[in-house]
Amino acid sequence: MLFRQAGIFHTDYSADRALFPIPADRWMIGILLLLALAAPIYMNTLYLSSYLLPWLVWTAGALGLNLILGWAGQFHLGYAAVMGIGAYAAVHATRAGIPWEIAIVLAGITAAVIGSVFAFAALRVKGLYLALSTLALQFVMDWTISHVPAISGGTQATLQAPDIRLLGWAVTSDAGLYYVALVWCVLVTSFMLNLRRTALGRALVAVREKDYAAAVIGVNSFYFKLVAFATSSFIGGVSGAILIGTFYHAVTPEQFSVDVSIQALAMVIVGGLGSIISSYFGAAFILLMPGVMNSFISWAATKFGFSLGIETLAHLPQAFYGALIIGFLLIEPLGLGKIYNNIRDYLLVWPFGYTKK
């Protein structure tokens, strides 16, 4: 109905592999990009910096996790630790006087190097064991960060992050910080989009789907899992650094605890494994849900005249996460992204029932 596809033909292979061959998609992406660019103009700063900005950074982070989970099919329960490594590395680097641009790259590299240590566990075992070893490593990282004062800045301490400086200019305005987040999110997204059409992406999927079949066509599973872990950790590390730089402005160990790992996992699962738009949905859902739920509950509380303890309010969103994960796994294991795709397919073949070639 919305997607008109007649008359789309390609005269070379690169056009045939274009990211968005359907004009309606190109329009949509273009409009969304324009809206994103113009957001500081029409959106009030509160929404911009407390909703839109963290959403973008978390989306980038979730995409990194999706790379390892959805593409390479490797479980990762310690993603927050990886983000934390990046965050601490960037903060320490900038405090040491290293320019921010270089510091975030360093953050990514540090995360990638340490994240690859995680990978070594993954290279030896899979499934449950991988999950457990990444979980164990998350604990080790948590423990190390909070028990080594040189990293955390002392027990229970909060380490202030210096202002972001780009090419020597301090970026302090809400709009400026927002654009930093936007650029990073767009970069990660374009990387992931390209992953879908390159040899690397295909190799990762091959490893995920059938490792023996991957081996007979010459795919070295070991190497590609390592690449996946390193890349995902790089994205996670930089996302962590940017999250601190643009949103929290200070870093503490709790920001990257095991709960945060689970939150990131929930984003990917609720959003949908192995799809790009799903990470946007998942991040939005998980980030917005507690706020929306709390306002709903307080609204309901006043409306129906009951009161809930502060503890209840604090834990309800968590319980809801759990319920959501269970619900999605039972009803739509491929998450919101799959629902979106179903709707899209419904419209793509409209008015027919399915595509027949």
Next chain:
Amino acid sequence: MTLKDRGGDAPVLECRSVERRFSGIVALNGIDMRIERGEIFGLVGPNGCGKTTLTNAITGFYPPQRGHILLNGRDITGLAPHYVATLGVARTFQNLALFNGMSVLDNILLGRHIHMKPSVGRTALYWWLARSDETLNRAAVEDVIDFLQLESVRDELVDGIPIGLKKRVELARALAAEPSFLILDEPMAGMNQEEKEYMARFILDARDERNVTVLLIEHHMDVITGICDRMLALNYGEMIGSGVPADVVADPRVIEAYIGGAHVAR
């Protein structure tokens, strides 16, 4: 082109007294096999006779405990499967091993893996670094698609196409790697007569036009005698006959094993 021009008179594949045991059970015992360049070499035997084990020994999944396997004169015994693939060995599976979530095109493109340079940098900088590589390999894949007449299903998910076509897609993926040695594990299982004939034609064409040497594991005797130059018959991991198909098929030991095997299967 003489044999010498194609890299000497070394056989493409040679197995020297290959032995493989699984927890005490001898699955392969002293297998000697020489496959010459440009041959279509048949491998037959009743179920569980060690055909697939031999394939797995060659491709490195279960390296032999004793004996050697040489590819183009080079000892490949014990090399990792993915490394064996880069040396020019491709194979298909009896029960298909396609990547179901991908399109036919992407599956065949994966066959080009060893010719491509997948990397993070190239992916990130697709427009500058990866596009030409992707395009070149796509062209190679399209040659295979044309060769196996898969145009009409190119963009469909592998999941949704009929089994006969899936078998063809798997052959396409193997051929896309431009192997020098191709192992086909029962490529015609579950096919009707017409599809079988098509497949036989494709195998012959692949040998003639794409210079591959083929090891063909097959149950259908008519196929073996029809297109194989030489063959080897196995039973309980032992060689019970080898040579020109007409002779092997006439060998009483083979007949006994084969009919006996068929009997058991029934």
Next chain:
Amino acid sequence: MDAISLMESAANGALIGLMYSLVAMGIVLIYKSSSVPNLAQGSMTMLAAYVLLAFANSAGAPIWAAISLAIITMFIIGMAIERVALRRLAGRPIIMILMMTLGLEIFLRAGSMTIWGGTTRPMNLGISDAPLFLGPLLINRAYAFGAVVTIAMFGFFVLFFRSRMGVVLRAISDDYTAAWSVGISVERGVALSWAMSAVVATIAGVLWSSVQGVDQSLAQLLLKGVTVAVLGGLDSIGGALLAGVLLGVVEGIASSVLDPLLGGASRDLVDAAMLILTILIRPHGLFGRHDIERV
């Protein structure tokens, strides 16, 4: 550090370790029957403790009656979890199943917190605080009690797996499809294993809450339980018992050595290290079957 206090740490560690085994046994029971690694075992332990508390405090039931009620309740909850959440995922990729048990973990833990709040509440089983003396060694009475119960549970399981129902469960764990084909109801067996696992969780919950009170930290027993289960071999109940002792001893000694150096809280680090080392060196654990997946 003198040898006596080291031995004391080791002895108490061994007893604590046996109590870890109780959590691990729950994980092993489920893994044996359906190859599902239950990451919600910690939360189930915690939930059981809250349920018990609810029966004991709110309903005012005597403690032994409350425990029995809690066991029955958890038996049903265990079955329900299997029926509602896990059965439909049979045959799905391990990643989905893991995520499901993780989702259960979050749901049960946060759900309990939502209902009962986060403050630690005491649980009194009537065990005296006075230590036991074993020669020169001071032994915690509650740990000793817990250890005895654990060994009793182990004994029960040994007997159980010789019973008819136990044989059925063993058949399921040996070969899923074969069990299916000889007419064993695999679903019912798996459901039973979940129910028993929930019962084990209840007992663990009772014992642990008597030691440390009822709060969120009970759920963190998961890490201990998983470490013990993996170390013992995921499908071996006896392995879980011995691995529990091993972990307890190592933890006890290591923490008494390391705590002063690292400024406390080194137990978790030791657990994590044990887990990683096991996975790297001997993924199938001390007594597990060798065919456990490994790349």
Next chain:
Amino acid sequence: MSRAEPALAWNFETDTTLIRVLAQNAEVFPDRVAMREKDKGIWNQTTWQQLLEIVLCCAAGLEELDFKAGDVMLVLGDNRPRLYAGMLAAGALGGYAMPAFPDATLDEIRHFVHEAGARFALAEDQEQVDKILDLREQGATIEHIIYDDPRGLAAYANPGLISWDTLQAKGAELVIRNPNLRNELIARAQPEGPAVFVHSSGSTGKPKGVVLSHRNLLAGVRNAYRGGAFQFGESILAYLPMAWVGDFAVTMGAGIALHFTINIPERQETVLQNLREIAPTFYLAAPRSWDNLLTTIQVRMEDSSWLKRLVYKFFMALAISAEKRKLEGGQPTLKQWLLSPIGEWLVYGPIKDQLGLTRLRGAFTGGEAMGEDTFVFYRALGIKLRQLYGQTETSAYNAIQDLNEVRLHTVGRPLPGVDIRISDAGEILVRSGSVFSGYFKQDEATRESLEDGWLHTGDAGYLEPDGHLVVLGRLSDIVHTAKGERYIPNYSENRLKFSPYIKDAAVLGSGRDTLSAIICIDKEAVGLWAELRGISYISYADLSQKPQVIALIAAAVKHVNSALPHGLQLRKFVCLHKEFDADDGEITRTRKIRRNVVEERYKPIIDAIYGHQNTVLMKAKVSYESGEVGVIERTLSVQEA
């Protein structure tokens, strides 16, 4: 077209040749795309300049192989750019390019080759080369075989086998070495020289060779252009068999003369996919293809979800009723008018998009009559489907329906430049620049069909007072009434069968005063119709005699009558108690009626009709499945139409 049109290169000079027009195109739009071929997954484009180069090199190469004016080149294969180029090259050298159906049997091809004495053959691939080699073994005169796709041919050592690439390279060398050769080759062919050598459909007797000159072909295109069939720069999909005159007349004739973009599908199996990719502006297909496409749509709608089906049914019904009003000269109702944009957005547009018919300006059907429902369906979708009438002998274009004046039973008015009259025998005669000058080596046949420049088409028909041509059928099928009125039973029967409720019909009247019909209802359709109205019935025979059903059929007959001249209208009809059955010999296995059997078996009915009875008692033998033969009696009512 976003690009500004250069001045028209061609002012409909028919006194030229295809190669000259091609050269003109190459000069005026050197970089514009002439041909696109889907190959290896992408559309490879050839510009007009490149196409000219290819044709010239091929011509030079052919000449090097001693291809002379008057030589015949057999062309065998599916639509491929090189085969088209080869045909143009043969024409440029004054030779005959003779395309044959790629799936034709060896016997058919042997006949053509032998009759024409072909010395050259252009084959698509190994399969076709093998056929030609077989022919040669059987004594055919083919000396040179040029092949396009070299796959599998490397090992062939047969003499005279040459790949297209080699030929092309040879020719290129010659063209470069001899600068005058280009212009000489372009100028060599003469307007009256052969452009193509096709075979007439041969519905009666053996196919006859038809040579169309450049002038014939171009005149046909000019006539069609003036008649509004197509414009300059259309985009077309060349998928029709190359041996059919329609393909050459559209793809090469109009394609070059009006510089179309000619798109060639990847394989026959991918035509529908490729159609969607290209979304051509001009599309010609046989009624059967349109029917099949409609069936595809209906089947896929049946597989769709209930919501989609509901929306589809609502808007299609709306559009069809609006279209019917329009065809009857009315205006759409206010509701139809208001809802049609929504329908376009929700249903018509998406369906056209799914099929690749969104850009269609010229949609044509030809060859035979098309069912009214199919026709109305496409027009309701917003596709201006029209009939095209023509023969091989007239370069395919005689008459088309006008865009805004479509009448279902006519094929429209004769094209400008085409004179049509009806002979005394009721035969359609055509005179035009597009009419050929005679059958190949068949003087007698030529004399029979060409008289003073008038072509005897062999079709029976008549002109309506306002000039619309009605084609009734083959002249040989004509029957006379007692009053001497000519009619073709087949024509009326086909129109009756366009009603979904009528499965078969036999029109009677030979030697009688008036026409009447025996009608077999369609059990499925009528049964459903009856169920929906709560009419219960026991059997086919019972159903066929229900008054409501008879009224339903009467309406259908009346509808057919409305488009027939007064004298040929059906006066009476009987609904038969059973279907015509091939087992009973009433129809052939291909469902063609056996008139004598029907007239003999149902003599009582015929007598009743012409004996002015209201009912007839029909005794009929029926053979049961058990092999027993029984007799049943039925009273059938004879109905006034």
